[in-house]
Amino acid sequence: MANFQLSQQQIADYWRDGYIIVRNFLAQEEIDKLYKIAVGDDAISKHAFDLNDQSGKKTKLTLWYNPGNDAYGLLTRSKRIVDSVDRLLDGSSPVCHFHSKLMQKEPKVGGAWEWHQDYGYWYKNEFLFPDEMVSVMVAITEATKANGCLQVIKGTHKMGRVEHGFSGEQVGAAQRYVDLALKTMPLVYVELAPGDALFFHPNLLHRSEANLSDKARWSLISCYNRQDNIGYNEPNGSHRVPVKIVPDEALMEWETSGVMDSAGFLEKDKDQALK
C-alpha cells in the first residue's frame, strides 16, 4: 500500500477494541517474496525451534531481535509499519524493534497457543508501560479457523494485566479471568488473507488452536516498543534501539541478503525468555 497512513478512525478503533486489522497491507508480490524466503532461508530454518503446547503438540518459530537488510528486516523497518506503530503507541520517544517471530504452524502438527496477553510475558521482563508496546502480525499465508488462526477477545486490553502461570512451555492467563472475559466480551476469529496485518495491544487476550488442516499457517509477528520503556529484566538491548526506517519500496527494490546471524536469533536452549 503506497504511502499508507493509519486513519484517526483506525487509531480510535485500536484503543476501543485492542486491535485493528488492515487488509492488503502488503501487496501480493511482496508476500510472494517473503514466502519464498520463509521456506528457503537457511538461517531461518537453522534457528527455528519447537515450542510445546499443553498437549505436547509442537509449534515452530524463529525469533530474532535486530532487523537488518534482509527482506524481513526491510519490512519491519518500513515506513508504513513504523509510522503506524508510532501513531498507535502512547508516548513520544522513538520507536524501537523489540523482536520478530516467524511463526511456522505446520499442517496437522502446528500446536496451539494458550490464552495469554503478550504483557503476561513482557511484565516478567519488567517493562512498565504496556501502552508503549504493540505487536504487528502479517499473514504470509492464509489464516483461517481451519488452520488455527489467532482468536482474540475484543476489548480485553482494558482489563489490564491478568495473572499468568506456566502452561506447557508457554505462559497462560488465569483461567478464571479468561472465562469471565469470554462471558463479557466477544470472541473474534482473526481470519487473514496473505498480506493482511493485525496490530494488537499487549494486554489483548489471544490464543490460537492447533493446525489440524492440511494447509500451513505462516505469519510474521513483530513487536515494537518506545525507547523510554525500559525492560529492566530484558537481556537483549534491541528494545531501546530506534528503528532505522527505510522506504516501503525497499522490500522489493533493494538488493537483499538472507537473514544474517547479526539479527541475533533466540536459541531456545540457551535463552530463558521466550518473547
Ligand SMILES: O=C(O)CCC(=O)C(=O)O
Ligand atoms: O501465531 C499464533 O498462533 C499465536 C502467537 C501468539 O499468540 C503470540 O505470539 O503471542
